[in-house]
Amino acid sequence: MKFSVIVDALPHLLGAAVTTIWISLxxxxxxxxxxxxxxxxxxxxxxxxDMAGGVYVSxxxxxxxxxxxxxxxxxxxxxxxxxxxxxxxISALSLASGAYVSEIYRGSLNxxxxxxxxxxxALGFSSATIWTRILLPQAxxxxxxxLVNELILLLKASSLISVVGVAELTRTSQTxxxxxxxxxxxYLAAGVIYLAINSALALFGTLVERRLQxx
Amino acid sequence: MAVTDTPTASVQRVAAADDTAPMVTIRxxxxxxxxxxxxxxxxxxxxxxxxxxxxxxxxxxxSTLLRCINFLEVYDRGEIRIEGQLVGYSETTPRRRxxxxxxxxxRRNVGMVFQQFNLWPHMTxxxxxxxxxxxxxxxDKIAAAERARLMLARVGLADKADSYPSRLSGGQxxxxxxxxxxxxxxxxxxxxxxxxxxxPELVGEVLQVMRDLAAEGMTMVVVTHEMGFAANVxxxxxxxxxxxxxxxxxPRQVFHESPEPRLTQFLQTYHERNSF
Ligand SMILES: Nc1ncnc2c1ncn2[C@@H]1O[C@H](COP(=O)(O)OP(=O)(O)O)[C@@H](O)[C@H]1O
Ligand SMILES: [Mg+2]
Numbered sequence: 001m002k003f004s005v006i007v008d009a010l011p012h013l014l015g016a017a018v019t020t021i022w023i024s025l026x027x028x029x030x031x032x033x034x035x036x037x038x039x040x041x042x043x044x045x046x047x048x049x050d051m052a053g054g055v056y057v058s059x060x061x062x063x064x065x066x067x068x069x070x071x072x073x074x075x076x077x078x079x080x081x082x083x084x085x086x087x088x089x090i091s092a093l094s095l096a097s098g099a100y101v102s103e104i105y106r107g108s109l110n111x112x113x114x115x116x117x118x119x120x121x122a123l124g125f126s127s128a129t130i131w132t133r134i135l136l137p138q139a140x141x142x143x144x145x146x147l148v149n150e151l152i153l154l155l156k157a158s159s160l161i162s163v164v165g166v167a168e169l170t171r172t173s174q175t176x177x178x179x180x181x182x183x184x185x186x187y188l189a190a191g192v193i194y195l196a197i198n199s200a201l202a203l204f205g206t207l208v209e210r211r212l213q214x215x
Numbered sequence: 216m217a218v219t220d221t222p223t224a225s226v227q228r229v230a231a232a233d234d235t236a237p238m239v240t241i242r243x244x245x246x247x248x249x250x251x252x253x254x255x256x257x258x259x260x261x262x263x264x265x266x267x268x269x270x271x272x273x274x275x276x277x278s279t280l281l282r283c284i285n286f287l288e289v290y291d292r293g294e295i296r297i298e299g300q301l302v303g304y305s306e307t308t309p310r311r312r313x314x315x316x317x318x319x320x321x322r323r324n325v326g327m328v329f330q331q332f333n334l335w336p337h338m339t340x341x342x343x344x345x346x347x348x349x350x351x352x353x354x355d356k357i358a359a360a361e362r363a364r365l366m367l368a369r370v371g372l373a374d375k376a377d378s379y380p381s382r383l384s385g386g387q388x389x390x391x392x393x394x395x396x397x398x399x400x401x402x403x404x405x406x407x408x409x410x411x412x413x414x415p416e417l418v419g420e421v422l423q424v425m426r427d428l429a430a431e432g433m434t435m436v437v438v439t440h441e442m443g444f445a446a447n448v449x450x451x452x453x454x455x456x457x458x459x460x461x462x463x464x465x466p467r468q469v470f471h472e473s474p475e476p477r478l479t480q481f482l483q484t485y486h487e488r489n490s491f
Contacts, residue, residue, distance in 0.1 A: 113331070113333075115329055115331050115333035116333060116335060118287060118329070118333065119327075119329065119333035119334075119335070119392075119395075120335075120347075121287065121315065121322065122285055122287060122322055122325070122326070122327040123322065123323065123326075123347040123351055123395070123396070123399060124319045124320070124322040124323030124347065124351040124399075125319075125347065125350055125351060126315070126316065126319065126350075127315055127316070129350045133346065133350065134335055137337050138335075138336070138337055141337060
């Protein structure tokens with residue numbers, strides 16, 4: 001073990017960690033949008049929308065992320081859509097997290113008592129307003145722990161996008177250790193960085209949860 | 216339904232042109248869940264400024280009937296009209312059920328108070344009251360908040376405007392729920408056992424608010440197990456039994472003169488449960 005190796009590589013690793021963070025955040029944010037839309041579609045009472053949402057969720061939860069990623073990366077060019085690795089990576093991450101997030105919201109929506117929307121209905125609210133003002137805000141609150149958990153899982157899963165050549169933390173670690181022949185030190189450092197990021201996220205999640213509980 | 220049943224409050228009021236037209240008319244309404252006939256051929260008229268209490272054993276159909284009035288529950292046969300307007304179905308296309316969007320106009324004039332309060336936990340008391348004013352009435356935020364404050368004051372909760380429901384007692388939560396409804400200036404208010412989820416010592420404050428509303432001439436249909444309230448505040452009382460109105464009339468008549476054996480039994484059970 002030579003710690004000087006880590007010190008030398010640290011700037012590169014931290015730079016790559018920033019890439020990992022923003023790709024994961026972007027994935028989770030787009031995943032939120034997809035997840036809410038899919039969840040609303042599935043609860044809308046429209047059979048076709050419900051089915052389509054169901055198929056989407058089954059696929060992205062049932063197929064390994066690595067396979068999804070490679071499918072998007074290799075298949076889209078076949079139908080004439082050429083995707084840069086970064087776009088393929090972010091698409092795969094957001095589509096996958098969208099599937100999980102929609103299930104998280106579905107569970108949380110079921111936890112909102114029926115009387116909540118009934119009170120709004122009886123006052124003359126429109127269906128759209130009931131969703132945006134009554135149901136989703138409460139479902140979001142119930143969802144915070146699961147959403148933070150999802151972000152942590154996604155951040156770890158983002159190491160898979162190294163296979164399409166995006167220079168995030170894992171890929172960068174591979175590159176560095178291939179040139180300095182010190183894989184142990186480099187991967188150890190990468191592991192510690194992942195751990196640090198995820199610990200910070202978990203702490204952030206706890207704080208948000210506590211804040212929301214006061215309301 | 217004799218003329219003498221007319222409450223004194225509405226006699227004293229200056230008679231407007233349509234003051235004598237009923238607020239609610241229910242004619243031949245039936246409803247079944249599968250083979251379970253929950254409402255059977257219900258007829259009931261509620262006049263303006265009248266308080267009608269629905270009493271009866273659990274499962275007799277009180278909530279279902281009440282919820283049919285604002286179409287939270289669909290009725291199968293018969294018709295319900297509020298101020299002449301058919302509830303839940305199209306006037307022109309027979310038995311075409313109205314959508315939620317089409318029901319909004321009616322519902323904004325019919326307030327409902329629930330047993331479980333159903334306040335929105337992510338909003339303060341003030342926000343709970345102001346929300347419908349903004350979303351349904353189209354008031355701007357400032358006007359809505361101002362009006363919400365006024366309504367909270369009316370139910371004696373001016374100092375709780377910024378509290379979240381979880382910080383309020385059951386009685387306070389129910390009063391906020393009432394404020395949320397009266398802010399919309401409903402023509403009719405429906406109450407489904409508004410005090411049944413409350414600790415006994417908190418029942419009085421809610422009943423007092425309801426008494427005040429009745430005295431101000433609010434038209435109210437109240438499902439309740441508070442026989443004292445029914446006896447003292449109701450203009451008329453309907454006793455439901457297995458989906459039928461088995462007794463109906465002024466409280467004195469229903470409570471003391473009805474020959475209906477199931478009612479006698481119901482009242483006896485009530486008295487036994489409420490005496491030491
Ligand atoms: N959603 C429902 N599905 C099936 N049966 C129901 C439903 N709601 C109420 N019921 C039945 O309708 C009957 C009347 O219920 P309800 O109106 O709640 O009575 P009450 O309010 O007088 O206690 C009961 O037998 C009850 O089991
Ligand atoms: Mg009931």
